[in-house]
Amino acid sequence: MERRDFLKNSALASSLFFVPNFVRAFETFDAQSMGYKRLVIIQLSGGNDGLNTIIPYNNDLYYKARPTLAIKNDVVRLNDDLALHPSLKPLQNLYDNGELSIINNVGYPNPVRSHFRSMDIWQSGSSSDEYLQSGWIGRFLDKHGKQPYNAIELDETLSLALKGEHFNGIATNDYQTLYKTARDPYFQKVLNHYNDQHLSEHNLGYLYKNMIDAKSSATYIYEKTKVKLSQEEYPQNKFAKQLKNIARFINSGLETKVFYNALGGFDTHANQQNPQKRLLSVYAESLSAFIKDLKRNGTFEDTLILTFSEFGRRVKQNAANGTDHGSANNVFVIGKNLKTAGIYNKLSSLSDLDDNGDLKFTIDFRQVYATIIENWLGTSTEGIIGAPQETLNFI
Numbered sequence: 434m435e436r437r438d439f440l441k442n443s444a445l446a447s448s449l450f451f452v453p454n455f456v457r458a459f460e461t462f463d464a465q466s467m468g469y470k471r472l473v474i475i476q477l478s479g480g481n482d483g484l485n486t487i488i489p490y491n492n493d494l495y496y497k498a499r500p501t502l503a504i505k506n507d508v509v510r511l512n513d514d515l516a517l518h519p520s521l522k523p524l525q526n527l528y529d530n531g532e533l534s535i536i537n538n539v540g541y542p543n544p545v546r547s548h549f550r551s552m553d554i555w556q557s558g559s560s561s562d563e564y565l566q567s568g569w570i571g572r573f574l575d576k577h578g579k580q581p582y583n584a585i586e587l588d589e590t591l592s593l594a595l596k597g598e599h600f601n602g603i604a605t606n607d608y609q610t611l612y613k614t615a616r617d618p619y620f621q622k623v624l625n626h627y628n629d630q631h632l633s634e635h636n637l638g639y640l641y642k643n644m645i646d647a648k649s650s651a652t653y654i655y656e657k658t659k660v661k662l663s664q665e666e667y668p669q670n671k672f673a674k675q676l677k678n679i680a681r682f683i684n685s686g687l688e689t690k691v692f693y694n695a696l697g698g699f700d701t702h703a704n705q706q707n708p709q710k711r712l713l714s715v716y717a718e719s720l721s722a723f724i725k726d727l728k729r730n731g732t733f734e735d736t737l738i739l740t741f742s743e744f745g746r747r748v749k750q751n752a753a754n755g756t757d758h759g760s761a762n763n764v765f766v767i768g769k770n771l772k773t774a775g776i777y778n779k780l781s782s783l784s785d786l787d788d789n790g791d792l793k794f795t796i797d798f799r800q801v802y803a804t805i806i807e808n809w810l811g812t813s814t815e816g817i818i819g820a821p822q823e824t825l826n827f828i
Contacts, residue, residue, distance in 0.1 A: 470735055470809055471683055473692045474570075474594070477716070477742040479699030480548065482709060483762040484748060484792070487535055487780065490516045494783040502705060502750040511535075515776060520713035523721035527767060531774035534766040534827040538781045539801060540794030544744065544760035548700065551743040556594035558799055558818055569802055570691050571597030572817045573810065584691035585682065587675040595693060602691070608654050608678065654687065661685040665726035672696045673719035680726040683736060690810065699742060703753035716740075724767070737809050737828065738767040741798070747790050748783060760787065761794035764801055766827050773827045800825055 488504050489495045491514055496503045508516035509525050515535075517524060527533040543561040545551045554561060558569035567575070570584050575597040584595045584602030595602030658681050665680070667673040675694045682689060698712050720738070727733035745762030761781060781792040803814045803822035814822065 473679060473736060473738045475740040476695040477699050478695050478697040480744045480746060480758055481699040481742040482746040482756050486518050487763045488516045489514060489780055492783055498749045501754055512776060518713050520710050521717045523717040532767055534771050534774050534777050536764045536777045536796060538761045538792055538795040539764045539798050540761035541797055546758035548743060553593060555743050555798060556592055558802055567598050568594035568596050569817055570595050574600040576816050583689045585689050587678060587694040657687050658682060658685040663726055665722055667722045668718045670715055672715055676719050676723040680723055683732050684730040701755050703755040705755040734769040740765040748786055749790055760791040771827055777827055
């Protein structure tokens with residue numbers, strides 16, 4: 434087989450390139466026997482405007498800074514100071530039931546306002562002046578790689594967050610397509626060349642090994658989940674479909690520790706009001722259906738859901754009826770037995786902003802990660818989070 438033909442056709446399943454060798458261990462592992470805890474991470478890509486997500490509806494400075502963008506009507510009041518955006522009303526029951534913790538002012542020192550760099554920082558768990566080639570979930574996989582831990586991203590390509598130095602998660606936009614691709618005759622023809630001597634002279638040997646494991650993994654995921662159909666009605670959008678697949682994985686007993694997916698479009702520099710309204714509706718309605726699905730199947734109690742964005746937006750609206758890149762933002766944590774539900778901490782002062790007109794951060798995002806690693810995933814942060822971080826009290 435010509436090398437150029439191999440490279441051309443191997444693109445038919447780019448997600449297969451990221452499957453770690455240890456996935457095969459799942460085939461004989463019973464996750465339920467050890468009280469399996471799962472983490473679902475939702476990334477709001479583009480920099481969601483946190484100030485119009487958790488709204489200081491009684492603060493005159495908020496309305497002064499945003500004469501046309503401030504949300505005035507139909508806000509979902511949480512306490513005397515803060516309210517949810519109207520589009521987030523499907524989350525009100527979670528808040529009332531003590532299943533939602535809202536952590537305000539989450540960020541990091543010397544914030545970067547570039548989408549790509551700030552997302553790298555959040556996904557790698559680095560400082561703003563530190564450049565890491567692995568993600569915080571990837572390093573979790575590195576540390577526990579000989580045990581049945583794994584991460585699945587519902588996308589075509591793998592994010593930095595799930596890339597380790599030795600092990601990676603798996604990226605698949607459609608697990609059924611992944612299975613069909615692994616059974617494709619051409620795919621098998623490629624694998625027949627695994628022992629060719631020329632592989633040692635190229636950088637294809639590692640790829641072949643991953644593809645072999647990908648076939649095993651794709652079969653395992655498909656066979657494990659094909660008998661479990663969702664009885665919950667989900668909205669008709671791509672994000673909801675991703676969450677529906679994650680629910681199917683979880684409810685089927687798939688031995689996966691971390692699930693990762695994203696909802697994009699939050700870079701609202703102009704005419705922000707309607708796009709954010711629509712996106713938050715997609716998020717809240719899809720997430721509500723997902724949680725109902727887990728509760729129906731008795732798996733919500735062992736699932737923790739984290740929602741973050743790479744940065745917030747400037748407090749003052751711009752001339753285009755939008756908001757520019759900011760820094761500190763809110764983070765949502767959803768789960769059954771939260772230690773601190775509701776509003777975890779006060780919103781930073783709107784009269785004491787940083788030099789760029791942004792909210793000052795009071796909680797380092799790595800504290801959120803450290804808390805999840807220690808109190809939920811049940812392991813030390815050593816080798817996963819660089820500098821020691823004080824844990825929080827939300828789980």
